[in-house]
Amino acid sequence: xxxxxxxxxxxxxxxxxxxxxxxxxxxxxxxxxxxxxxxxxxxxxxxxxxxxxxxxxxxxxxxxxxxxxxxxxxxxxxxxxxxxxxxxxxxxxxxxxxxxxxxxxxxxxxxxxxxxxxxxxxxxxxxxxxxxxxxxxxxxxxxxxxxxxxxxxxxxxxxxxxxxxxxxxxxxxxxxxxxxxxxxxxxxxxxxxxxxxxxxxxxxxxxxxxxxxxxxxxxx
Ligand SMILES: [Ca+2]
Ligand SMILES: [Ca+2]
Numbered sequence: 001x002x003x004x005x006x007x008x009x010x011x012x013x014x015x016x017x018x019x020x021x022x023x024x025x026x027x028x029x030x031x032x033x034x035x036x037x038x039x040x041x042x043x044x045x046x047x048x049x050x051x052x053x054x055x056x057x058x059x060x061x062x063x064x065x066x067x068x069x070x071x072x073x074x075x076x077x078x079x080x081x082x083x084x085x086x087x088x089x090x091x092x093x094x095x096x097x098x099x100x101x102x103x104x105x106x107x108x109x110x111x112x113x114x115x116x117x118x119x120x121x122x123x124x125x126x127x128x129x130x131x132x133x134x135x136x137x138x139x140x141x142x143x144x145x146x147x148x149x150x151x152x153x154x155x156x157x158x159x160x161x162x163x164x165x166x167x168x169x170x171x172x173x174x175x176x177x178x179x180x181x182x183x184x185x186x187x188x189x190x191x192x193x194x195x196x197x198x199x200x201x202x203x204x205x206x207x208x209x210x211x212x213x214x215x216x217x218x219x220x
Contacts, residue, residue: 022127022155024138030156031110031184038181040083043067046091056105056183059085063098066090068177070116074148079114084177087167096172102165102181110184111162112154115140116177117147122170125153130163147175160186 025031038054045067051060059065066086070076086093087100104111107130115125118140127136136155143149155162169176 022136022157024136025110025112025154025156026141026152028112028152028182031112031154031182034184035110036183036185038183039081040067040085040179043083045069045083047089050089052085056185057181058103058105060101060103061087061098063087063096064089068093070147070177070179073116074146075116075143075150079150079152080116080177080179084116084179086177087169093175093177095175097169097174097176098172099169100167100178102167104163104165104183106185107160108157108162108183109160109186110154110156110182111165112152112182113165113167113178114150114180115153115167116150116179117145117175118142118149118151119145120170120174123174123176124166124168125155126166126168127155127157127162128164128166129161132164135162154182
């Protein structure tokens with residue numbers, strides 16, 4: 001019995017040391033190399049139709065979307081800079097601030113964004129998988145009101161399963177925008193192999209599949 005307990009302890013320790021969830025990150029340096037960046041600088045300022053597709057990301061909000069400049073605010077420069085995405089139809093900076101949803105063309109392993117001016121307790125960044133299951137939830141570091149602050153926030157998952165990200169404000173009056181979205185898509189080699197595998201399956205003629213099924217059945 002003593003041996004069992006003794007041998008079980010390292011395993012329990014391992015489980016606590018390596019939780020199944022993600023690591024919450026607050027620094028672009030925590031990301032793997034080769035990320036894609038969406039900084040909204042190629043967008044024209046003003047009201048946008050929701051959903052808005054940029055690269056591999058579809059942005060949407062129940063209040064529409066707008067591209068607004070933070071050039072006049074103290075936070076301008078690192079996490080957020082110049083043109084950013086606001087979760088309402090603007091066209092200027094102002095409420096209501098509602099949930100902003102980001103859907104990814106391919107599930108991600110790593111993602112990070114700059115959150116302008118998080119002031120209220122209860123702001124959350126949430127990651128969901130393709131079936132809508134909540135994978136991760138974290139809150140940005142708060143800054144003093146006035147637009148002088150911003151925070152990095154993101155996740156690194158054990159596997160590429162983040163299909164959707166939601167920026168959920170604590171209040172419709174907590175002004176916020178997002179910028180500098182970093183996406184790390186799955187390794188090209190893995191994606192290529194997966195694609196080739198799926199392609200091979202799709203390309204296999206029906207007759208061949210039926211023949212191999214018959215062979216499998218006859219060999220039982
Ligand atoms: Ca920008
Ligand atoms: Ca705010």
